[in-house]
Amino acid sequence: MNFSYKNILENAYHEIQQKDNDGKIATYIPELAHVAPSKFGAHMTCLDGTSLGIGDHIEKFSIQSIAKVLSLTLAYKLVGETLWERVDVEPSGTKFDSLLLLETYKGVPRNPFINSGAIVICDILISQLDNAKEAFLHFVRDLSDLPNLTYSDKIADSEKRTGFRNVALCNFIKSLGNIKNDPDDVLDFYFDMCSLEMTCQQLSHTFMFLANDGCKVSDGKPIITVNKSKRINALMLTCGFYDESGEFAFRVGLPGKSGVGGGIVALYPDNYTIAVWSPLLNEHGNSCKAMKLLEEVTTHSEMSIF
Amino acid sequence: MNFSYKNILENAYHEIQQKDNDGKIATYIPELAHVAPSKFGAHMTCLDGTSLGIGDHIEKFSIQSIAKVLSLTLAYKLVGETLWERVDVEPSGTKFDSLLLLETYKGVPRNPFINSGAIVICDILISQLDNAKEAFLHFVRDLSDLPNLTYSDKIADSEKRTGFRNVALCNFIKSLGNIKNDPDDVLDFYFDMCSLEMTCQQLSHTFMFLANDGCKVSDGKPIITVNKSKRINALMLTCGFYDESGEFAFRVGLPGKSGVGGGIVALYPDNYTIAVWSPLLNEHGNSCKAMKLLEEVTTHSEMSIF
């Protein structure tokens, strides 16, 4: 099986590599604008131990919103199903930073992967933990087996200077009663959380617990229950790609999550995880090449959850 | 495996049967209001040939919107990927009969399973076929192996007299340019299409082709390609339950489709289909007991696509 995956991955990579570059680099976080648009890498980690990489797969990039899956995992682990009183599990149907639905749903974000939802998750973690920033970093270091992982001050500071939309979101939710802590503290954590950097290889490795019924593969340690793990996967499938989640499920057919740094991680439960990176984004804020590569891989392998 | 499914299904059925009846019968279609609220049945059909039924599983009910999966299948088969120029593949994020998003997206419904989308699918079928009503009936008769299946005039007439919201939707889309035929003709077909009646057993049997890579199980006949079959399943998962699609994916974890008659069909690719019926609906228009039963089945069997 892995031999064929290798072929499929390489063929898809080279085919897409040759095509014209569509999309635009995210510029609303100034620091992200410095990345070379031609970067393109992918890495697949299989439950049987196989690990396949291609292109810029061992170069770090800003994982941005992909980290929201990890902060959700920690919060879900800590507070259980009561979490869903603070944030819903429905696709938003609209732009990723929309304020429309917040007004309709009285401050309860539609899901934990749009910005408003991830901000509420940060608020929950601050309430639950003595030092949420440290605790979350520690949690991700453990998941990733990267003991030296740190927040990127450069990225975080860049976003803190320009993230007016997120400041608006957080204060709006506060005004609607669904932020319990000081909005400045919540935003400070949120921007740090989004500043993590990983390579495709590391990212693929980090997400293996979700392909493995909630247990780390490297040491077998249980992170969350099977049931919670399945539910996080379901959420990634229905809500992982902003208002393009339906399209991703339709074309790729795997649970996944994108970030405006150009990364996408996707996973096939009980089989593999795959992380892809190319910084050029489509109008929905998702990486063009990464989506295309994943579509090719699942189409040619005929291996999707559907 | 099937022995354990039998136990799981029966245990779940009896447990839920004893509970209080939540929900309300759909009353906006007067004819549906005559159904006994206590009806409750389920039927599971497995690829290995096993067939398991319980409760009112051989009593006919109005499948309503569940038929939208079948009309989509026929239209997708006929026009291929150009279909998606007329209707999108995204969850709507809002109430099932919302006009809001139609205005935003210039007449292109968010997906083929909300009313507006299904109306556009009817319009496409009318353009493609000499006699869409007859051709669609013929198509469903073949899929279901029910040569005598007919539209229910009683149900269709009842909705024709009261379906002002659907008249509004169809004319609104026409005004936005995405209905090509006479709105009255499109609505006439739409109301007939939604009037089909089946038992849980028949419904479960009819949907087997989507669990079997696009081929009928009874005679092996290919209905649609593997790829299209997977994509329809993806659509059911992200959009099959109106603005509760995320919740269904989260709790049940299977592609499925509900109807306001109280039916739900769900399927586990390469394994089985299951049809459940109980007419009491929650505020989102989905059957309370049917959703609960499906949650129990996938939780206890630990068999979901995630």
Next chain:
Amino acid sequence: MNFSYKNILENAYHEIQQKDNDGKIATYIPELAHVAPSKFGAHMTCLDGTSLGIGDHIEKFSIQSIAKVLSLTLAYKLVGETLWERVDVEPSGTKFDSLLLLETYKGVPRNPFINSGAIVICDILISQLDNAKEAFLHFVRDLSDLPNLTYSDKIADSEKRTGFRNVALCNFIKSLGNIKNDPDDVLDFYFDMCSLEMTCQQLSHTFMFLANDGCKVSDGKPIITVNKSKRINALMLTCGFYDESGEFAFRVGLPGKSGVGGGIVALYPDNYTIAVWSPLLNEHGNSCKAMKLLEEVTTHSEMSIF
């Protein structure tokens, strides 16, 4: 005073006449598209008996939505303040045919001058009168002193064939419970009501009762009370120009009403009425030249209600 009005009107007319023609003729009612775009006329009728006309002021045009002021007047006269349980008195803030706010406000249109509101007014008239069409025509014949005025079948039929948006609006309100009669009957009356044709002179004459505390000027006959007359004027000021009502109040400073036929009628209480016609519309559906002319007249005369 009237001498100076004459100068002001003529100067403004000639100045605007020479300018480039902006705007577009309404094409969504096919019959309206046949009008020559260069048509331009204005007529002012003063309480002291003076009557001033210029340009195409004695040529008939389709008054369209301007008739909504007259149907409101009749309904208000018949049912009094209970009218406002069925339609509100607030500017809509959005496009003239928007469905958004109807959903928010449960079928109660924001005001009687947007299409949805005028449709509800037609429904009220049908409930109140044996033959609403005849009765309304009789009412307008009396107001206008035009005993031979009739509906234009050509215009009405043209709109009946293409007015899908209005069919949608009426059925949508019906589904929300705020239409009591058959939607087809309501629409039939609505399209006829909008098909009336008058010259600028006739239109200016017809609206004099609103500048004269609710009494006809030609024969002194009371049509509505002073209080109701003032309130209709207030409604014209806040809601008479779709989502450009604020702009009209700001630039012109008079109560008025526009129609997509290119007509505008405005009035200065206790002083005069003025009707202007030029078929080229701006993006809000209001006549460009008519608005400009009215702005010039009130600016140079320094006579506005503010």
Next chain:
Amino acid sequence: MNFSYKNILENAYHEIQQKDNDGKIATYIPELAHVAPSKFGAHMTCLDGTSLGIGDHIEKFSIQSIAKVLSLTLAYKLVGETLWERVDVEPSGTKFDSLLLLETYKGVPRNPFINSGAIVICDILISQLDNAKEAFLHFVRDLSDLPNLTYSDKIADSEKRTGFRNVALCNFIKSLGNIKNDPDDVLDFYFDMCSLEMTCQQLSHTFMFLANDGCKVSDGKPIITVNKSKRINALMLTCGFYDESGEFAFRVGLPGKSGVGGGIVALYPDNYTIAVWSPLLNEHGNSCKAMKLLEEVTTHSEMSIF
């Protein structure tokens, strides 16, 4: 004339005084919640020099949003008609602090009297003036002939601690490009601007320039041009009462502006200004008793602009 106004004012005051107290005190600014709900005063200042007061008309209250008319006046005076590139002149049609329309109109608030619009006006003043806070205070001191008027730190601080919705609005507009200065600076000025306190007598006196073609009455000094003065009046009529502006125009028929402190100022051009105060607000944020009193005064005097 003034004798009859005296009677009308007194009769209306006593009649309304006896009625049950409807409405609620604004509690979202904690400092406002300390005001006695029974307060009720009114003051009318006529162009002929007459000055009529009743009830608590010489007790200070927080004028809140009424100050937005004064900041608009100063900004309009400074930048002229280019002002309207930054803020529109249309009624919003929705709740006073809505974010919906900002998204639709790309950061351009619908009018200068909703919070978002007033925040943009503050931004303009900061860009235009060396010390906007001082300059605005100086401007209002001059208009009001109150050389010792100051901002209320208590009120401003109270709102700064709780005004999350306004923080959201300002940052949201900043993200859409229509705030040029630091959002914190803009908000600091905005909260101070809204903290001014006046009595009904002082408020009525302060607004006389708008009833007097733009010139102060006490010393004849021109503040703004006739044309600008008329346009500010038009804006008050169409937009002065949030999403109840139509209702106020309909029932009262005068340009006016309300504040959540319970004050309303209204004016009849070339005749008088009137300020009314009662802290109990209706659901739209406007004072119940003040609206009722004004309706009585214009109905019984038959003196409105319509």
